[in-house]
Amino acid sequence: MRKVSVAIVKLTSCSGCINEFLYAVASNPELLRRVALVYATEFQDLNTLEEVDVALVEGSVATQHQEELVKSLRGRARLVVALGACATFGGIQAARAGEDLRRVILSSYPNPDFVSVLPEVKSLDRVVRVDVRLPGCPVNGDSLARLLVKVIYGGGEAPIVENVCSECKRAGVQCVMVSRGVPCLGPVTFGGCGAICPSFGRGCYGCYGLNTALVDAERLAKFLEVLERLGMSRDDVDALLKSFSYSALARIQTRG
Amino acid sequence: MLHSVLTRVEGEGEVVLKTEDGRIVGVEVRISEAPRFFEYLVRGRLYTEVPDLVSRICGLCGVSYVITACRAFESCLGVEVPEDEDRLRMAVLAAERVKSHVIHVAYLNLPDLIGLGSLSELFESYAHVFQKASKVVLWARRAMGVLGGRFHNVVNVRVGGVYSFPSVERVKALRRDLDEVLREFLDLATFILGLKSISEEVHRLRYMAVAGSGGYSWVGDGVVLDDGTYIEVGSFENYVLTEQVSYSNALRYRLPTGEPYLVGPLARFNTYLRYLREEVRELLEGFGWYRSLRGVQQSVVARIAETYQTLLELRDFLEDYRERTVEGTVRPGRVRGPCVAVTEAPRGVLYHRYLLDGNLRVRSSNIITPTAQNLACMEYLIGSKLYGSSFDGRALELAKNLVRCFDPCISCSVHVARLGT
Numbered sequence: 001m002r003k004v005s006v007a008i009v010k011l012t013s014c015s016g017c018i019n020e021f022l023y024a025v026a027s028n029p030e031l032l033r034r035v036a037l038v039y040a041t042e043f044q045d046l047n048t049l050e051e052v053d054v055a056l057v058e059g060s061v062a063t064q065h066q067e068e069l070v071k072s073l074r075g076r077a078r079l080v081v082a083l084g085a086c087a088t089f090g091g092i093q094a095a096r097a098g099e100d101l102r103r104v105i106l107s108s109y110p111n112p113d114f115v116s117v118l119p120e121v122k123s124l125d126r127v128v129r130v131d132v133r134l135p136g137c138p139v140n141g142d143s144l145a146r147l148l149v150k151v152i153y154g155g156g157e158a159p160i161v162e163n164v165c166s167e168c169k170r171a172g173v174q175c176v177m178v179s180r181g182v183p184c185l186g187p188v189t190f191g192g193c194g195a196i197c198p199s200f201g202r203g204c205y206g207c208y209g210l211n212t213a214l215v216d217a218e219r220l221a222k223f224l225e226v227l228e229r230l231g232m233s234r235d236d237v238d239a240l241l242k243s244f245s246y247s248a249l250a251r252i253q254t255r256g
Numbered sequence: 257m258l259h260s261v262l263t264r265v266e267g268e269g270e271v272v273l274k275t276e277d278g279r280i281v282g283v284e285v286r287i288s289e290a291p292r293f294f295e296y297l298v299r300g301r302l303y304t305e306v307p308d309l310v311s312r313i314c315g316l317c318g319v320s321y322v323i324t325a326c327r328a329f330e331s332c333l334g335v336e337v338p339e340d341e342d343r344l345r346m347a348v349l350a351a352e353r354v355k356s357h358v359i360h361v362a363y364l365n366l367p368d369l370i371g372l373g374s375l376s377e378l379f380e381s382y383a384h385v386f387q388k389a390s391k392v393v394l395w396a397r398r399a400m401g402v403l404g405g406r407f408h409n410v411v412n413v414r415v416g417g418v419y420s421f422p423s424v425e426r427v428k429a430l431r432r433d434l435d436e437v438l439r440e441f442l443d444l445a446t447f448i449l450g451l452k453s454i455s456e457e458v459h460r461l462r463y464m465a466v467a468g469s470g471g472y473s474w475v476g477d478g479v480v481l482d483d484g485t486y487i488e489v490g491s492f493e494n495y496v497l498t499e500q501v502s503y504s505n506a507l508r509y510r511l512p513t514g515e516p517y518l519v520g521p522l523a524r525f526n527t528y529l530r531y532l533r534e535e536v537r538e539l540l541e542g543f544g545w546y547r548s549l550r551g552v553q554q555s556v557v558a559r560i561a562e563t564y565q566t567l568l569e570l571r572d573f574l575e576d577y578r579e580r581t582v583e584g585t586v587r588p589g590r591v592r593g594p595c596v597a598v599t600e601a602p603r604g605v606l607y608h609r610y611l612l613d614g615n616l617r618v619r620s621s622n623i624i625t626p627t628a629q630n631l632a633c634m635e636y637l638i639g640s641k642l643y644g645s646s647f648d649g650r651a652l653e654l655a656k657n658l659v660r661c662f663d664p665c666i667s668c669s670v671h672v673a674r675l676g677t
Contacts, residue, residue: 012290014667015266016315016408022359023397023407025379026390032379043363044374045263062290092312093292107296114502117290137312138408196405200412201420201582205308207409239301243309 004152007039007052009073011059011066012093012121017084018042018058020141028145034152054079054151056144060086060094061122074128079151082124083144085137089209090246092137094121095239097246123247135190137207137244143192161213163187164204167195176203183232185240188215188223210245210252217252260652262659264364264374266316267666271638271655272503275647283638285631285659287506289666298610298618303329303588303595304415306610306618311409313623314668316359319352319404320601321623322413324608327475329415332595332612333588340580341417347573348404348413349474349599350566354396355407356602357521357559357566360663362389362444365556368657369453388444392563395430395437399570402426416586421579431574438567442539445560449543455553459637462515463523464629466600472528472565474600480527481517489596492607493622496629506669508631509624516632519604520662521558522549536564552637552661559663588616601626603665627669630662 008018022043025031039049055077061067074080082088090097096104101119105112124130134143150156164186168175176182176198184203186195190211197204210220227237241249262269268289274282294313298306307325311318323345330337362385363375372378379386397407402422404410412418448454466473467480478488487495497510511517526548532540540546545557595610604626611619638655645651 010268012292014312014315014318016312016318019315019359019408022363023394026393029379029383029387029390032376037374037376040375041261041263041268042266043264044376062292066290092297092309095297096293099296104293104296105291107299108291108293109500109507110498111500114500115291115505138315138406141407193406197411200405202411202414235300236302236305239305243297 001034003034003036004054004148005036005038005052006148007049007055007073007077008037008042009039009049009055009057009069010041011057011070011087012062013059013084013086013091015042015058016138017136020139020144021056023141024145024148027141031145031148031152035148049073049076051076052078054081054148056081056083057087057124058083060090061124061127062093062117064116064118067118067122067127070124070127079131080124080128081132081134081147082130083134084139085135085207085209085244087124088133088135089244089248090121090123092243094123094246095242097121097242121246126247135209136192140192140194159213161211162191163211163214164189164191164193164195164198164208167191167193168198171195171199173199176201177230181230183227183230185227188220206240206244208244210241210248212248212252215252216255220252260656262656262664262666264367265660265664265666267664267669269659269664269666271652271659273642273647273652273655278646279644280642280647280651283635283642283655284503285634285638287504287631287666287669289505289669291505294623295621298621300617303333303610303612303616303618304586307413307415308409308411310608310623314665315408316356316665317352317601317603317668318409319349319400319413320599320606321608322410323349323475324597324599324606325610326413326415327597327599328595328608328610331597332592333415333616334592335416335586335588337417338583340421341582343573344403344418344421345413346474347570348400348410350570350573351396351399351403353566353602354563354570355393355400357563358389358392358396361448361556361559361563362386364663365660366448368660369448369451369556385444385447388440391440392437392444395433399430402430414586418582420582424577424579427574427577431571431577434567434571434574438571441563441567445539445564448556448560449539449545454556455551457553458550459552459640461552461633461637462511462517463526464517464519464605465523465527466598466605468528472524472531476598479598479605481511482523482526489598489607490594492596492598493609493624496624499632504631506628506631506666509629510632516636517629518552518633519626519629520555521562521602521604522552522555523604524600525549525558525561532561533565533568535568536561539564552658555661555663591616603627603630603663605629625665625668627662627664627666630664631669634659634662634664
């Protein structure tokens with residue numbers, strides 16, 4: 001039985017999505033029989049990053065070194081998977097993009113000369129072609145497990161075009177915005193989480209990213225007015241969108 | 257000079273051994289992980305949003321960040337947390353501790369103790385052990401889901417308490433399954449504690465834990481050193497010495513004497529040994545481990561003891577659980593000085609400090625992580641073992657193993673640093 005070779009590559013991130021891989025294999029040990037983990041520094045000593053079937057990439061590109069690593073990885077991986085919000089949209093660290101880099105560095109380090117990062121924080125698709133995107137902060141471990149099963153059996157891609165509202169409806173969760181006037185980013189956010197925040201009685205804060213398949217610049221602007229009427233300041237919404245949807249925001253703005 | 261990428265740890269780092277005439281003369285634990293500048297990211301944000309933001313610092317211990325930030329704001333804004341809500345969020349913190357400890361003990365550290373190099377080898381050669389560990393991790397994941405919303409970046413904790421109480425049925429189901437999980441855990445614990453490969457090596461180390469108000473403590477208003485010195489949380493930041501070195505994206509910390517110090521399970525274990533529950537004490541006594549731990553390789557014993565202690569605490573919580581109504585909106589008072597708090601994250605003392613402006617938005621912040629505090633200690637320890645000895649591959653493996661025993665969380669350590677203001 002040929003095993004599917006998998007590399008787990010970490011860029012600028014927190015390892016939360018990589019740990020969803022751990023969940024995927026712990027809950028479905030069969031995966032470990034069918035997958036050959038050829039590169040994963042968190043889980044093993046022997047690491048050679050040669051040709052692989054699947055590269056699971058967590059994190060966004062924030063250094064020159066990471067940019068080169070990702071480009072060389074693309075040439076060696078049959079399938080490149082953007083795992084989670086950082087790889088898909090830039091992640092929370094992208095909220096510094098466009099700010100004065102020296103000021104950013106000085107906010108955290110006494111000596112800025114020891115720190116070397118790119119002025120921009122890039123999602124994976126800004127650097128290389130990406131085959132599959134699994135958004136989420138963190139990614140949903142069950143989706144990752146299903147993707148791996150699919151790859152093992154040779155299945156194709158099934159893109160998500162739902163928003164969080166669809167998840168609330170399916171789970172029978174009462175709309176927090178309609179029933180209680182709680183600001184909620186669910187209507188413009190990719191589904192896939194299972195409507196966790198509304199099911200705990202709070203509004204979605206958009207951690208699965210802006211759903212560019214359903215939302216364009218005009219619709220977003222109208223929706224932001226609704227949030228403002230519910231008491232959420234424009235700055236606060238902008239900060240959330242920049243934190244979890246940076247590259248998507250840029251995309252719909254250029255599309256007009 | 258020879259260096260090697262750190263493996264079976266969270267995040268990106270390297271250990272470097274410097275040599276002269278074939279003898280090791282220097283050690284560097286390099287933290288190459290790219291920084292994310294959280295101090296910058298939280299600037300200007302409302303205090304209520306900060307817990308969800310700082311949760312993103314760490315993929316393994318995000319709840320510790322959420323709880324520490326909440327406690328920091330509650331203390332400076334005079335917000336009272338209803339007791340039931342506090343118990344619920346402490347249970348989320350407990351479930352995270354189980355997850356983090358078992359992942360390290362079974363998946364990252366155990367291969368060293370039985371001479372394997374990877375998770376996959378563990379799965380192939382010790383499938384029963386792998387599966388027992390997985391059962392505990394999967395239960396902890398479910399507990400975090402039911403009580404907190406998910407395994408990582410939990411959504412049910414806020415400044416002032418929680419957003420909602422989960423239904424009694426879901427909590428009872430967790431309680432029901434916990435008995436089997438405890439049995440699986442004890443099998444795993446018995447297997448590991450019985451291993452002769454847990455090193456008896458003694459390290460002379462200073463250590464620090466959160467000073468609680470009774471019992472084996474996870475939160476408190478200050479920290480305590482091994483010699484009993486107490487430092488109140490408001491003085492913590494000025495008490496420790498901060499240093500930045502050119503080869504690391506993480507800051508490092510020392511005691512005022514310049515000595516490195518250790519935080520984490522071993523420090524807590526030695527500080528609170530007498531408060532371990534009877535069941536935990538009996539388990540340890542059975543293997544001769546009910547005693548102060550003297551070397552970092554024995555941290556695995558502390559992690560097992562704490563996991564058991566925590567599972568038993570969770571059992572009590574689930575037994576007593578009653579569904580409540582959330583008390584509702586927080587009414588913050590006037591800001592009284594800096595917002596500071598310390599919590600025991602799985603890897604040790606986690607310190608947060610925020611300054612708020614008149615609109616309750618963050619003006620500046622500083623977060624000191626457990627791993628950053630342990631970095632100087634790691635280098636000191638590797639150096640004391642290896643200085644003057646001849647260089648070979650074994651030396652490098654030993655250095656990597658010592659680092660791994662600290663269970664470093666490298667992403668955390670670089671994502672936050674000291675703020676000038």
